[in-house]
Structures are given as C-alpha cells and as structure tokens.
Amino acid sequence: xxxxxxxxxxxxxxxxxxxxxxxxxxxxxxxxxxxxxxxxxxxxxxxxxxxxxxxxxxxxxxxxxxxxxxxxxxxxxxxxxxxxxxxxxxxxxxxxxxxxxxxxxxxxxxxxxxxxxxxxxxxxxxxxxxxxxxxxxxxxxxxxxxxxxxxxxxxxxxxxxxxxxxxxxxxxxxxxxxxxxxxxxxxxxxxxxxxxxxxxxxxxxxxxxxxxxxxxxxxxxxxxxxxxxxxxxxxxxxxxxxxxxxxxxxxxxxxxxxxxxxxxxxxxxx
Numbered sequence: 001x002x003x004x005x006x007x008x009x010x011x012x013x014x015x016x017x018x019x020x021x022x023x024x025x026x027x028x029x030x031x032x033x034x035x036x037x038x039x040x041x042x043x044x045x046x047x048x049x050x051x052x053x054x055x056x057x058x059x060x061x062x063x064x065x066x067x068x069x070x071x072x073x074x075x076x077x078x079x080x081x082x083x084x085x086x087x088x089x090x091x092x093x094x095x096x097x098x099x100x101x102x103x104x105x106x107x108x109x110x111x112x113x114x115x116x117x118x119x120x121x122x123x124x125x126x127x128x129x130x131x132x133x134x135x136x137x138x139x140x141x142x143x144x145x146x147x148x149x150x151x152x153x154x155x156x157x158x159x160x161x162x163x164x165x166x167x168x169x170x171x172x173x174x175x176x177x178x179x180x181x182x183x184x185x186x187x188x189x190x191x192x193x194x195x196x197x198x199x200x201x202x203x204x205x206x207x208x209x210x211x212x213x214x215x216x217x218x219x220x221x222x223x224x225x226x227x228x229x230x231x232x233x234x235x236x237x238x239x240x241x242x243x244x245x246x247x248x249x250x251x252x253x254x255x256x257x258x259x260x261x262x263x264x265x266x267x268x269x270x
Contacts, residue, residue: 029052029053029056030053059160062160063157063160066153066156066157066160067157069153070150070153070154070157073146073149073150073153074150076146077143077146077147077150080139080142080143080146081143083139084136084139084140084143087132087135087136087139088136090132091132091133091136094129094132094133095129097125097129098125098126098129101122101125101126102126104122105119105122
C-alpha cells in the first residue's frame, strides 16, 4: 500500500512519488525519515531519525565482531578441511600400506621364512596406523562441532539484524536517572561549598578572637603595671579584688565560652 502524505494546514500537499522509485527496504534510515517528514512534524521525526541512527550504529558495532569471528572460523574451517584432506590421503596411504603389510605377512607365514622381529615391526606399524586413523576420526568430529558453532553465530547475527526498536523506555529511564544523579551531585557540591565558606568564616572569627585576647591581655598587663606604679591599693568592694583583675577574669571566661561555641559549630558543620 502506497504511503499517503498528510498536507499541513495552509499548504498544498507534497508528493512523495520520488521516494517510491525504490522499495522501502532499499532505503537508508535517513531516506525513510525524509519520506515521513512529508506527512508529519519535523521535530518528532528528527528525534526518530537520531534514535534509529544510534540503534543502527549499535547493531553494527555488535554485528562487526561476530562477522569477524565468523570469518576467522571460516578460515579455520578451510585450514582444517585442508588438514583433514591431507590426513585422509595419509589414511589411504596407510590403509594401502596396511594391506600390503598384511599381504606380506600372509606370504611370510606361508613361506615360513619370516623372523619374529619382522612380525613385531609389522605389528607396531599396524598399531601406529590404527592410532592415526582414530586421530583422524576425532579431528573430523571436531570439524563438525566447529561447523555447528559457526551456524549458531550466524543465527545470532540474524537475530541482531532483525531486532526491532523496543527498548526506548529503558534508554529514557537511564537518561532520567543520569539527570537525577547530576542534580544530586550539584546539590552536594553546593552544600560542600557552603560548609567550606562557613568554615572559613569561623576560622577568621577564631583568629580575630585570638588577636583580641592577646591585645586584651597586653592592655591589662600595661594597666596593672601602671597601677603598681601609682600604688593606690584600691580593691573592689564586692569581690575584694582589683577592678581590673575582675574584668580580666570575666573577659577570659567570656572568651573561653565563645571559643567553645565556635569549635562546636565548626565540628557540627564538618
């Protein structure tokens, strides 16, 4: 049945008679898609063309090694057939020689002129010929098995060549999983970057607090020296301590609490 194109609204129907000059099975994938583009949307069939080209490349990639293997098996088969032919010729020669030996043995027995050693030599040659015949039979059996293997490989190639496009949903699922994994990786990288930034801020704050602590201690030592020089002996009424000494203890305690909080935050982020 001829393929009838579907005319788009506002445009005159286009003919595909030029594509009917060749049968569809002789057209390439791109030519078939060109025929379909006359009747359907361009976007959909661009996607179909890409999928079909990818499948064709995949099938060719799978068929190529099998064809190479078949060619290698064919060459091995030819070589084996040649060896088999040579063995058969040797076997025929051996049979003729065996017949000659048996005839000679009969004649010797009749004449009574043969010695025991000669009979043993003839028997040894006869055993060797029989062993060679057995090897030849085994080789012929192996050739039959190799022929069956080649037939199985050809059947697999036919199945691959006739395989239809039926796993698009699996490919879409894999693509979706790939996109989800990429998004998860991006989110993890964003979280890691935020943690690194926060860690840097905490490190900077820690360094600033350490510097402030050093400067505060230095200032308190300077004030203490100044008070010793004045020798006022003033004490705090509530704690019986020097006011400066009480402020120093409070500052050191507050600084220790802040450092503990910062370290706790840092370890929780890491």
